[in-house]
Amino acid sequence: MSEKRLTASMVADAVYRAIPTLAQVLPDDVRAALVSARAEETHPRAHVVLDHLVENFALAECDRVPLCQDTGVVWVCLELGSDVAVGGDIFSEVDAAVARAFDEARLRTSLVRDAAFDRSNTGNNTPAFCEIRTTPKRCGARLHLMLKGGGSDNASRVVMLTPSAGHQGVIDEVVNCVRAKAVNACAPVIIGVGIGSTFDKVAALAKHALMRPLDEAAPDEQTAALEAELLSAVNATAIGAGGLGGVTTALAVKVNTAPCHIAALPLAINMGCSAMRRASIELI
Amino acid sequence: MNSYNLTLPLSKEILATLRAGDACMLTGTLYALRDAGHIRLLAELEERGNLPYGLVGQTLFYAGPTPEAAGRPFGAIGPTTASRMDFAAPELYRAGIVATLGKGQRSKEVVDACRETSSVYFIATGGAAAFLAKCVETSATLAYDDLGTEALRRIEVVDFPVFVGIDVLGNDVYARD
Numbered sequence: 001m002s003e004k005r006l007t008a009s010m011v012a013d014a015v016y017r018a019i020p021t022l023a024q025v026l027p028d029d030v031r032a033a034l035v036s037a038r039a040e041e042t043h044p045r046a047h048v049v050l051d052h053l054v055e056n057f058a059l060a061e062c063d064r065v066p067l068c069q070d071t072g073v074v075w076v077c078l079e080l081g082s083d084v085a086v087g088g089d090i091f092s093e094v095d096a097a098v099a100r101a102f103d104e105a106r107l108r109t110s111l112v113r114d115a116a117f118d119r120s121n122t123g124n125n126t127p128a129f130c131e132i133r134t135t136p137k138r139c140g141a142r143l144h145l146m147l148k149g150g151g152s153d154n155a156s157r158v159v160m161l162t163p164s165a166g167h168q169g170v171i172d173e174v175v176n177c178v179r180a181k182a183v184n185a186c187a188p189v190i191i192g193v194g195i196g197s198t199f200d201k202v203a204a205l206a207k208h209a210l211m212r213p214l215d216e217a218a219p220d221e222q223t224a225a226l227e228a229e230l231l232s233a234v235n236a237t238a239i240g241a242g243g244l245g246g247v248t249t250a251l252a253v254k255v256n257t258a259p260c261h262i263a264a265l266p267l268a269i270n271m272g273c274s275a276m277r278r279a280s281i282e283l284i
Numbered sequence: 285m286n287s288y289n290l291t292l293p294l295s296k297e298i299l300a301t302l303r304a305g306d307a308c309m310l311t312g313t314l315y316a317l318r319d320a321g322h323i324r325l326l327a328e329l330e331e332r333g334n335l336p337y338g339l340v341g342q343t344l345f346y347a348g349p350t351p352e353a354a355g356r357p358f359g360a361i362g363p364t365t366a367s368r369m370d371f372a373a374p375e376l377y378r379a380g381i382v383a384t385l386g387k388g389q390r391s392k393e394v395v396d397a398c399r400e401t402s403s404v405y406f407i408a409t410g411g412a413a414a415f416l417a418k419c420v421e422t423s424a425t426l427a428y429d430d431l432g433t434e435a436l437r438r439i440e441v442v443d444f445p446v447f448v449g450i451d452v453l454g455n456d457v458y459a460r461d
Contacts, residue, residue: 044285045285045305045307045447048307048409048445048447049412052409052412052415052416052445053409053411053412055412055415056409056411056413056414056415057414059414059415059418060360060414063353063354063414064353064354065350065353065356065359065360065414065417066350066359066413066414067360067411067413067414068360068362068410068411068414069347069348069349069358069360069361069362069364069413069433070348070362070364070413106350106351106352106353106359107350107351107359108348108349108350108351108360108433109432109433110348110433119320121431121432121433121434123432150364151365151387151410154365183387183388183389183458184365184387184388184389186387186410186411242387242409242410243389243458244305244447244457244458273411274411
């Protein structure tokens, strides 16, 4: 069977072309959720905040300026079908593409050289954080991209619950995280939840949950019901837009689950802000 | 919730009239500074014994903007999480900063410092930085240029929308009973 060939420059080129639009244009599903939250909001201060957010995405697109001053770290996930051949270091040209795109689109450079030992700015928003996922399907290659802000990532957490904590333990932990951190994450937030796998993988489950469109529930009924229950519990906190009160604390909760060790109940909560900048792009 | 149009810099008399939750439009000078810049400013304060760069009586805006765009000084500028500056805020209020502007909750130490020095913490909408950048007329870098987006900048704003987060009595808009 014929194989499709993917090169480093094809990946880098897609990253380069996507970044300005990612920074400036809010996805349609997030726009619709903000407009609908504003229509339902009766709290006066939360209503002002939602007015600002709706005006913001219209203005950013019209003037081609960033939605948020925190134009984020660049996260890249390359999803490869079994019909794709990859040679060498497929991400070798991504950093150069990021540096060029951030300079040309006049985005903020927000990365330091080393978290522990050298907190000087790298000056070009590199490195990007890249990963590869493979799938047995013969479905070509696609790129998942996110510009992730620092404030919302700081509001995220990984907790290794015990199995006895169960369903209620998961709900409580998500609500506690929202109570402690949603204000700092630019509510109304979008919450990615990972449950299962291992300590290192559960955070990726949560991150990938943020890629799912807000109007798309989980494909299986159990997970979709958990998403609805979590959203309702989070919005019952009445933290609201900007943390100033109101009915919409989260626009959506998205859950991914996985197998895990008999002793474990890993839980990750990846907080996404209302300026959710993400895209999935077909490569070949 | 009262609404006010305020001119910067803010006098202690005006600050004393504000209450947590009030909506204000700010016009005048703000000083943008965030994380790494605070470490530098505290070091200078320690060495000199007073605030440099004409900061006495002024308002600090916790923000790191994107570069100039669309004919404006910044393409986007908005508040960053204020709690990361809690380590410096009480000392800066005591040295003469009269207001800070950011997003999110502050520590008890910051609430106490607001009460003790009759100062205020304002909040602005996070994630609305294209909208807020339209309120900025000019910008000049005053110090710490090597920090890039984290440099100290003096910016002139017109009708910049904020809420009062913590007032001079120590009331906190985020407090939940």
